[in-house]
Amino acid sequence: MFPYKTSLKLNKNLKEPLYLQLANQFILLIREGNLPPGTKLVGSRTLADLLQVHRKTVVACYEELLLQGWVESIPKKGTFVNKSLPLAQKTTLVGTFKTSKKKSSGFNFYDNNCLSEKKTEKRKGVIYINDGTSDTRLTPTEEIARIYRKIASKKSAYTFLDYSSTHGNVKLREVLAVYLNNSRGLKISKENILITRGSQMGMWLSSQLLLKEGDIIVVGETNYSSADITFQYQKAQIKRVSVDENGLVIDQIEKLCKKQSIKAVYVTSHHHHPTTVTLSAERRIHLLNLAQKHNFAIIEDDYDYDFNYNHAPILPLASHDSSGNVIYIGSVCKTVAPVFRVGYLVASEDFVNEAAKLRGYVDRQGDALLELTFAEFIKSGDLDRHIRKLMKIYLQRRDLFCELLKNKLGDYFQFEVPKGGMAIWVHLNKQYSWSEVAKEASKHQLEVGEWQRYDLVNKKHNAIRIGFASYNDEEIKLLIEKLKQTFKSIKKVPIKHF
Template sequence: MRPWTFPIALQPGTSREPVFQQIAQAIRGDIRRGRLRPGDALPGSRTLARTLAVHRNTVLAAYRELEAEGWTEAEARTTRVARDLPQAPAARHPGGGGAEGRPGYDLAAPAPRRSLREPGLLSFGGGLPDLRLVPTDLLARAYRRALASRELLGYGDARGEARLRTALARLLSETRGLAVSKDRLMVAGGSQGALDLVARTLIRPGDRVAVEDPGYPAAWATLRGSGAELVPVPVDEAGLQVDALAARLEEGPLRAVYLTPHHQFPTTVTMGASRRLRLLDLARRHRLAILEDDYDAEFHFEGRPVLPLAGDDPGGVVVYLGTLSKILAPGLRLGFVAGPRALVEALAARRETADCQGDQVVQRAAADLLEDGLLQRHARKMRRIYEGRRTALAGALRRHLDGTVAFDLPPGGMSLWLRVDPAVDLEAWIDRARKLGVGLTPGRAFDFRGRPTAHLRLGFSAMDERELEEAVRRLAKAL
């Protein structure tokens, strides 16, 4: 093990205790409060003496005292914290808090944290991409090329790396029908980071913001974090009910509406053309910002892709949120915002007060893949694979759970929205399924008020056909 420094506060000349006892006392305190744990190695006597600017014999005397008291043990020229000591409880101060416990100050109520996928669990949650299919070889080569540009390791444009913004503008023009330039685009930390930045820029504490019900709880938490008062608007088989949104406007002004019109989260329905036109007109007349989250635009399997609201926005009311996470991987945190140039400048100014910029090297690597057409080719491959998995899940559900669940096969997306027979005890089914190694998300998780509903959301993209068949077989067994 390399020599390491171990800071200890000494009071030479001011304390009546000898220095070796001060050292021993400091180490005892570090063991009690958990800084040093059973089995941890202490620095060598020469190293600690050099760090504290004391004679080595002083350190040796401290170590001998600790060993005699049973706090440490000598082992092969190394002094370690005794292994038979109990783990130290969290340190506490007189107010009852502590570094690992309750703080000595007030905190706002935290938003609920998202549950992560558990290892070994066949999880239907999330509609996440299959990380086993990420083209890591292509990404690694692109990253190495980007890393050779040392200027990317310094501070850069808060709007994001210029080549990536240019490549994204071209991609959005070719695939989503958006007429945007790189100056009307901002790269952010995933679609969630993009929404957070937009919310903190546009929304003032107390502003009313409409959201879909059922909808996306993580987005609700982000909007609440900016001080918004959320106003739920019902969703039906044609998406957000614009008549209901108009009624909410009569009750009081709205600052924005957040929605997922392409593949509504979680029901997967697509907003129809007439509602889209009415929504755009309503937003224009009431100066209402439309926060359009097009989170899985690449995965539309049947019919013509439905173009985003942002593609037909003469009033300049739509803020378009997108991501590369579904094509590549969420851990890369590659989301983006498209909107009027003034909005992008305001977002950049806001970002400069927080993290300054994103990861320019990762962004340049993504630009490289887009410029070479490799990312587009990978997206087409993923579309074919995920369409096959959608078909496989639908077939397995019909074979094993026919009569218990019903669903409409969506034209796109990464999940199915199931209607469950009301006679089934849904919560008991979910508990039994988990014991058999299958993770499920109930409909109440997406209800604005958390009310129980006879629905399940099954994400199919992260499991292959064999895993999907096995997961559904276990669901039938749990039932």
């Protein structure tokens, strides 16, 4: 007889009823060839005895197997494994019903070499250099959660629980239109807004709609690596123009336009990523004029509009866009916290509608409860108050960080104090390389991060972005100290000229 007793294991502590546990184990035995088609199953009384369960349990199990089509019942003969079931594949080992899901797939899929893994592993006691993230300890999470619960507890809340618009919650779109018009000089209405899951989704959707294989997109010679990768995924042709102290060199874009038809320009005009420079007024107008003349899109990623220390925020290109050439992308992720995936894509109505259609097949829709929470958070002025609070703190951190970097590590680093944002663009003395610094720093519990991503075209500029906003004063001092120790242990005499 088949070794039922050893092959069938019942666990009375599980929530799953015994008859179902039994049925599912039978199915596995059948599926994997241990009980081949045509096999007669042991009588219910015998099996109940073997397993020490009530006979009803076995009867219920056999009925379930019958219903599902795994066995057939032949009157006066008994219960048999369904003869019409195909034999299990030979490669399936007999008795392997405890195998776990494989590591590798049984099919081929496309390997997108351009994609890089986003590492977020954090070990205790280690300081991680980031490219300019916010300090999540300052997030008003309790306040946000309070609003969330209030909204979810309203009697009318159920109306927001169902499938809803792929454009995002209409109330947040209305509130955002007013907020962006007031704070950034836009002239939009809710029809120009698609609520996204943060800037990255705005970029993804734009890239999908604008670019196909071979299409040209212009970016800076150094550029935000996630943007590059998003465009590369579409197999777009990336053309790079220089970045100087006034941002992207627009004259080079003008020259490109004379030779080729370009589809889009990606720009972080407020503070260029990674170098932190601001696109000058002159170049802003020049770029807009070019876009209008040559009908290309400007993807304006305004990731750090809220943070300016030396003067008021500079209005985005989108505020001057009377011809519908700018796709303006932003989010609350840098300002409030990355976990709150609420962002926006602002553009002409036709583009917004097409992007909304597409997002219906990407993630179907956003989270209306969270979107309503942010509508209230913005409308009440809480967001603005939060920004003002952060501004003071981050300004102080920038100053401390830059001061220490200059005084303690001036021999190794060269940098300009950034006028805004949350990061410094730091050039390393040419005698060193970030690869050796990163390796050595690691020994001092300091992780430099993916320094490679700042030099995707191998220009050897030897610079990386170092965020200052996420560390408190103590942490800043510790980070600088660890960097100092790192250089000490590299034991080179720094040369004075960079």
